[in-house]
């Protein structure tokens with residue numbers, strides 16, 4: 001499929017979907033992939049993407065959107081028990097003005113614990129710690 005030629009598309013999330021760039025996967029099926037954010041807002045911060053490229057909410061087909069949001073629910077439910085966490089935020093940025101830095105549709109799942117405030121800027125995670133965390137969370 002065309003999205004497997006990620007470099008042609010010049011999109012980092014297409015490259016992740018194609019397996020050309022490594023990621024710490026939490027969930028994968030034919031249409032959707034979920035993996036840990038490498039600059040997490042909180043422990044277990046996960047991104048959920050369609051494997052087929054679109055830029056944001058408005059240029060994504062309804063069927064793809066439905067598939068992605070159903071997996072957002074599935075992955076969030078898993079994180080709640082696997083981490084565990086008490087709650088979570090769903091964030092989806094559209095356009096530079098909204099803080100979108102990667103132009104491939106993605107939903108952020110940001111686990112929340114206690115009263116820890118949410119910071120919308122993550123620092124780069126330690127890759128070994130992220131790998132260990134992915135192992136603890138486990139693939140769904």
Ligand code: AMP
Nearest residue numbers: 012023036037038039093099100101102
């Ligand atoms: P946004 O600002 O909504 O476009 O979010 C893009 C997110 O992608 C940021 O939180 C980045 O930390 C994250 N990100 C960028 N590159 C990677 C990567 N290779 N693996 C995992 N997450 C990434």
Ligand code: ZN
Nearest residue numbers: 011014053104
């Ligand atoms: Zn893409």
